[in-house]
Amino acid sequence: MGTLTDYETYIISALAQGATIKEVRKLLQHFGQKPNSESSIDKKLQELRKGFQCKTTFQLIYKLRNRVKVIDIEEVLK
Numbered sequence: 001m002g003t004l005t006d007y008e009t010y011i012i013s014a015l016a017q018g019a020t021i022k023e024v025r026k027l028l029q030h031f032g033q034k035p036n037s038e039s040s041i042d043k044k045l046q047e048l049r050k051g052f053q054c055k056t057t058f059q060l061i062y063k064l065r066n067r068v069k070v071i072d073i074e075e076v077l078k
Contacts, residue, residue: 013069016061
């Protein structure tokens with residue numbers, strides 16, 4: 001896996017900045033992405049971990065740290 005979709009980038013960025021899965025779902029909806037459920041986000045994370053050969057989400061975020069976009073989570077969730 002080399003490139004990330006906007007959907008994947010928003011998930012990684014939000015988690016890297018301390019958002020919960022529920023908050024990630026709201027952030028994705030704010031940015032026009034269409035997650036069906038929190039479980040779909042979990043499945044995407046599982047797919048990304050497998051693709052980037054990471055055992056944990058923390059390891060995945062560390063590996064993709066240079067692709068993280070800064071998001072004002074508090075402002076978006078108001």
